[in-house]
Amino acid sequence: MKKSTAVLIFIFLFGALSFVIINPLNAQIENWPQFRGINCSGIAAEDQNPPISFGPDKNVLWKTSLPAGYSSPSIWGDCIFITGIEKEPKLLKLFCINRNDGTIRWEEGIAVEEFERTHWVSSPASATPSADGERVYFYFGSYGLLCYDFNGKLQWKLPMPVPGSNHGMGTSPIVTGGLVILNCFLDQNDPRLLAINKHDGSIVWKHSLQQLKNRDSYSTPVIYKDEVIIYASDYVAGYNIKTGDRIWRFVIDVRDAASTPVIGKDILYTISYSAMGNPKMRAQFPDFMEFAAIYDENGDLLIEKNEIKDFQFLLNPEMPEIPGYNVPMMYVMGWWDWNNDKFIDSTEWKNVSEGWESRYNKQGLKAIKLGGKGDISLNYLLWGHTEDVPYVSSPLLFNDHVYMIKNGGIISCFQAESGRLLYRERLGASGAYFSSPIAANGRIYIASRNGIVTVFEAGDELNILSQNDLDDKIMATPAVVDNKLYIRTAGSLYAFGE
Numbered sequence: 001m002k003k004s005t006a007v008l009i010f011i012f013l014f015g016a017l018s019f020v021i022i023n024p025l026n027a028q029i030e031n032w033p034q035f036r037g038i039n040c041s042g043i044a045a046e047d048q049n050p051p052i053s054f055g056p057d058k059n060v061l062w063k064t065s066l067p068a069g070y071s072s073p074s075i076w077g078d079c080i081f082i083t084g085i086e087k088e089p090k091l092l093k094l095f096c097i098n099r100n101d102g103t104i105r106w107e108e109g110i111a112v113e114e115f116e117r118t119h120w121v122s123s124p125a126s127a128t129p130s131a132d133g134e135r136v137y138f139y140f141g142s143y144g145l146l147c148y149d150f151n152g153k154l155q156w157k158l159p160m161p162v163p164g165s166n167h168g169m170g171t172s173p174i175v176t177g178g179l180v181i182l183n184c185f186l187d188q189n190d191p192r193l194l195a196i197n198k199h200d201g202s203i204v205w206k207h208s209l210q211q212l213k214n215r216d217s218y219s220t221p222v223i224y225k226d227e228v229i230i231y232a233s234d235y236v237a238g239y240n241i242k243t244g245d246r247i248w249r250f251v252i253d254v255r256d257a258a259s260t261p262v263i264g265k266d267i268l269y270t271i272s273y274s275a276m277g278n279p280k281m282r283a284q285f286p287d288f289m290e291f292a293a294i295y296d297e298n299g300d301l302l303i304e305k306n307e308i309k310d311f312q313f314l315l316n317p318e319m320p321e322i323p324g325y326n327v328p329m330m331y332v333m334g335w336w337d338w339n340n341d342k343f344i345d346s347t348e349w350k351n352v353s354e355g356w357e358s359r360y361n362k363q364g365l366k367a368i369k370l371g372g373k374g375d376i377s378l379n380y381l382l383w384g385h386t387e388d389v390p391y392v393s394s395p396l397l398f399n400d401h402v403y404m405i406k407n408g409g410i411i412s413c414f415q416a417e418s419g420r421l422l423y424r425e426r427l428g429a430s431g432a433y434f435s436s437p438i439a440a441n442g443r444i445y446i447a448s449r450n451g452i453v454t455v456f457e458a459g460d461e462l463n464i465l466s467q468n469d470l471d472d473k474i475m476a477t478p479a480v481v482d483n484k485l486y487i488r489t490a491g492s493l494y495a496f497g498e
Helices: 003-022 024-029 288-295 329-335 346-362
Strands: 060-065 074-076 079-086 091-098 104-111 135-140 144-149 154-159 174-176 179-187 190-197 203-208 222-224 227-231 235-240 246-251 262-264 267-272 312-314 326-328 364-369 381-385 396-398 401-406 410-415 421-426 438-440 443-447 452-457 464-469 479-481 484-488 492-496
Touching: 074 479, 079 135, 091 135, 135 179, 144 179, 174 222, 190 227, 222 262, 227 267, 262 396, 288 346, 326 329, 364 401, 396 438, 438 479
Parallel strands: none
Antiparallel strands: 060 492, 074 079, 079 091, 091 104, 135 144, 144 154, 174 179, 179 190, 190 203, 222 227, 227 235, 235 246, 262 267, 267 364, 312 326, 364 381, 396 401, 401 410, 410 421, 438 443, 443 452, 452 464, 479 484, 484 492
């Protein structure tokens, strides 16, 4: 063999071997490095086989107590990263847990003067950490971004002002290449998409999300080729990963962006929800004359505040078990009284009803073709569905099917490319759903806030395999690594396996 030929063969083999060793995607397959795993997909590696049946006394490998918090587990190797809070004194808690036995390897407490404002059902520790094999990145709206090595040594920090969001920052950081990508606020009223150098914490680029007033994005970014995609409430858009320049935008125009999109076969699947567009919400308000016949005491066909002091409506009818969702109409009369004359008349009633109807038409699960430039709102929508839409829970794309879970336990399944509805049924586990579905070994795992984890077969029909009661609230999304299922409840982190 000629020397030159031998050298070429060596270079080829070494290059191929190097790709296998250092390719970050290969490295991540054995891990669950961020919110919902690889690229926020919620899909475990193909060979994973977590248990179907489990509970507080069944198939428990270990259980570790945790302080309050809603972040999901981020897993790399034998390390599980997760967060929490302590209310007195005000501490943001960071944990590294041994995946083998559940013992705490290290923890840190970051003192803050105040926690960010959150919805009462949320938490200042909602963001899931993101790991890359050497470092882990923690985000808190109450502080900013922190980077630690796997031994618990602080590498850098990027403090940020406490955001002025309505419900608290539920978004999580992601790592791609040498960047940490974060949806956050650089001041109280300036939502930004940031790219941060993962080695030193310097800002590489930033892009204003330019949301309308009183609209927030709690969505986590996802990656498509050389783009960063973020659902920013008024629109979903793709940005150049190197420069931050916006490449395309698809207008959605609903109030808040809570769920995170998923990607498959050059299609983006995203969910937008409007409480006021919810048909069950609107059903609580009959025709104006019917309403006036009950509440218009003086018969002048003008509804006054004192006349509706006893009328309450459910802001989210699917979650009656959560206190605070019964809203006295007298407190929100401004929604209806457009001319500020302290009365609601038939014209204002009609305007509100029609406005709610238009929001219903804007909300929904949307399949958007990727690859466009500029405003793609008119030509790149492949299909959409407006009914039984989740508010917080993200969609799952698995085996050419799209799944979404609505509050109340209503599961919808669609054929991914055509949008054909395959089924919409109740799981038999009611209540709110803040956790997002995940997939492993041909099965779907979905957790309700009430602590019921339903497992069913992926496919064209609903076939429930088990329903597992963990006897504790669940807000976080589960993770799967090494044939084990990791679930964070209100008070504990569980590892389940067989």
